[in-house]
Amino acid sequence: MAVLVYADHDEAVLKDATNKAVSAASMISSEVHVLVAGANIGAIAAAAAKISGVSKVLTAQSAGLGKQIAEDIEATILPLAANYEAILFLASAAGKNAAPRIAAKLDCALISDIIEVVSTKSFVRPIYAGNALETLESMDAKNVITVRSTAFKAADNSGSASIEAITAVDSGHAATFVSESMVKSDRPELQGAKRVVSGGRALGSAEEFDAVIVPLADKLGAAIGASRAAVDAGYAPNDFQVGQTGKVVAPELYVAIGISGAIQHLAGMKDSKVIVAINKDPDAPIFAIADYGLVQDYKTAVPELMAALG
């Protein structure tokens, strides 16, 4: 039976994470469909149709879907569920919000945040902030899954799937959209970025965060991340939090500045290819996992680093 992937996009671009979920889906079934839901999705659907391994793109268009209203996603997907052996979402805020609702309606477990497909019914996922990995075997006939995108290679874009519109079901407005405030940026997106520069509590203020982390990120062409302490203190937006309960990243280069390396932070970045830590405390736990540790005050280290980068 086919597998359905719920596309991750912001109505402007189809996120690369979708290609990664398609890779995971292809390990479960040779027939993969992608559902593109939203208000403004023409270009997104065309992009999804190019993902290799996808045979059909379904489009569902409504305002509620555009705002990722879980009730509307549930109402739209449930009538399709009989056609699929598995339904995959990304482990993004939108996916985590909607997937468990659908699983409960289908009376099956949610298998969240998978990092490996062992077989069509068996998956690996991290638990306890990534300090353990559990292999699960599902006894449900149908599986609802969220996929940790950093753990899968993106399927390439040489496909040509058909596109078919389906009905977007309105759940009846028990939840209504009021407003949103999105962080606008030309920078690479945190989760898909090849390089990430993150700042911690040491930065001490939003001004200092902007003065130190932003130019370094610009120089490296990197996305910006932050520890929970930095976000809680208002130095960086919520959306920048890397960790167990924030975003999980695995860039080629992760630079942690003034971050101690609590297990909750490590959970979100320890699968990065190369980790750099700048911290004035030689005993900071971050050094235990850093490939290159620099024990120095960031106030001297970062300007010197900027100069050395040229």
Next chain:
Amino acid sequence: MKILVPVKRVVDYNVKVRVKSDQSGVDLANVKMSMNPFCEIAVEEAVRLFEKGVATEVVVVSIGVAQAAETIRTALAMGADRGILLSTDLDPEPLTVAKLLKAVIDEEKPNIVIMGKQAIDGDNNATGQMLAALLDWPQATFASDLDIANNKAKVTREVDGGLQTLEVNLPAIVTADLRLNEPRFASLPNIMKAKRKPIDIKEASSYGVEIKSHLKVVKVVEPPKREGGSKVESAQELVSKLKEAGVL
């Protein structure tokens, strides 16, 4: 208005767990247990709504072993009114927890349920959304701000790319994110007072919900170890090492 807050007893967030050598799970013997931090935030929010006069009663419920009564007691010391323990030695999956919570809600008829977005043991982030589905209630997950008026909740949510505000009709499920509030420490007089607050202990099996496993744990292993610990002396050396490593 009555608020129900489900709370879970989990490994304390400061503990780095170890995997058992037989790969059957993590070793929880003699490990410090606490209330799940997100549940603390949910309790705090409910108690604040009570203090503001928005809520008239805060009921906490936990599903788990007998010691989960201590977790309930902590919530009572923070200001909740009474507790319900659904005792079981099994470790029910989120779907079963949601079914049991639904059974409690059918009896208690709260106007709103505030719970954690995620339990830091299984890191599932599922129970609230599942409960909303089973009840056919609206949900507002990952809340960083909650405002209740006119039988509606206005909730600001932490979403991909920023913040979103939703309005949900009550009854509804709200799940708490880290920045909803900063939970208080219970004062000594309140800890003493909490000892006299009622906790109703029931067998989880008495609710007519089958405690069934949908997932079989095949094995639990340690993640691959990362070899770190190398130091550089200067920013210049760092840059040349990064060039050697091919990441610059």
